[in-house]
Amino acid sequence: MEQLDLNQIRTFVRIVQAGSFTKAAEILRQPKSRVSRRLAALEKELGVQLIYRTTRQFQLTENGKIYYERSRGLIEGLENLTAELNEETSEVSGLIKITASDDMGVTKLAPVLDDFTKQYPRVRFEVLLTQAYVDLVKESVDVAIRIGNLKDSSLRVKKISSLRNIFVATPGFLERYRHAEDFNQLPLLPFIGLGNAQQVKVIRNSDGKKLTAKVNPVLTTNNPSMMVAMALTGKGISLIPEFLCTDHIRAGRLVHVYKGYQSDEVQISMVTPEQKEVPLKVKKFVEFAAKRLKEIFNES
Template sequence: MDDYLNDMALFVEVVKANGFRHAAEAVGIPNSTLSRRISALEKSIGLRLLHRTTRKIELTEAGQLYFERCKRIVDEARLAHEQLGDMLAQPSGTLRVSLPVDFAVTYLAPLIVEFADMYPGISFDFDLTPRRVDLVSEPYDVAIRIGESGSSQLIARTLASLTPYLYASPRYLERAGEPGKPADLERHECLAILKAGTWTLHDGKRTATVPVRGRIALNSVGMIRRLASLDMGIVLLPQQVVADDLASGLLRPVLPSWHGSATPIYAITETRLLPAKTQRFIEFLQARLAR
């Protein structure tokens, strides 16, 4: 409410409490402040609303008419505020989201199911193509991006950072041997994204940059994960992406004290003024991905 509407609400409280002291206690402001606010209200509308005595207050004739009007306006404003709160709590409409293909399939899918259960009024339109959608000219509410925050003209909100670790199948390690230090990776089949020539690894104190080679290089995290589970080599991926394969025993950690550099995940929007459906989706992902 604006200041004028707030003063109207205070006037209603004073009348309902039949005095300033009880009204001041109800609204949580000093008695003297409340009295000044009502005096200022009378001055602003040019009407005397109350007869004040040391023990009680009485409405003037104008005050009675004004009280009835104020009570109706304040009640309507409070109802509208409550309805707005309900709308924000249960947003609706179609949420249009651009998602990285592999990350969506391997990790976000269960989270999307959970979010959909929380907000049954929202329907979804997902774009899982590799292209970067144009949030200015295309009707998308938000784009989830990994590793880069996009144009400086867009609004980027950090959701989380994913740290990659080394994994391989037990059968591959049985056949090729288990590396004991980062330099040993040079002798192994390493499944790399986009023909990466090196992996930079950290153990909290040291950093090692290791040349990696392999017969296969591709641009699909899902395919690399699958090939690793089929005994084709060592991968450097976030634990969240390979969680199912770890649980089933298809993959296991390699050099567990070493890890790659963290990769940030962003929610990109065109504006900071977001509808409730988009705001809730971003907040949900921030909470879940931070776990």
């Protein structure tokens, strides 16, 4: 028993899991004859028969069933431990290409990249910030941070958080338009990515009813950060992603108005191309960034 070989035990476990000696040999990438010899050696060492063999199939003995149930956890545990240690000792290095919307990237991504490179100093980043859709495979991008519902089922998706758009305006603007009873009476700074610039779609918080209101757009843009900048000039009321105006609201530069209305919440996700072997650098970054971004959005 002192000479018990873990390779023999691993071979036995694989035979049972595969359901045949031939398939086990394929999984282990070994000749079928070696698989048979290792099982025979294990049975000899234990002094019991584990498997009844015939020319076409096999059946576990009672001792074989007990031994399999006990040894399976041992082998799987050792394999998982080995995989974890290999990852920990492997150097995380190289270039990671990321894409995100410019408003998301500028306000949220920089501290995440900084923290990650402190932990893995040999990693470099190439960051493409754009409002346009980027084909990850065609552009050889490793990770995308996307806002909204995703349609491409060939991508791996990891949900981070969700966001909503809220109405904001400067205190000075509200003073000038203090007699307006509804937001559709006010000059609006809409995001053209929301659809028709002449109307906005919102949810009434009191009953969850979805409404479409006609509005008076005084400026349209495809960039949410531009919407914030224009809102700060006092030129109009704006329906802006909440995470972009939280600091301005806290500082009193903007006021959250019409709190009874908001846009539909949309999902924020980390997206990677579907592939069999995910590079270690990408795997580590996705795990790290998803956790950090979730913390950042929860703090907002």
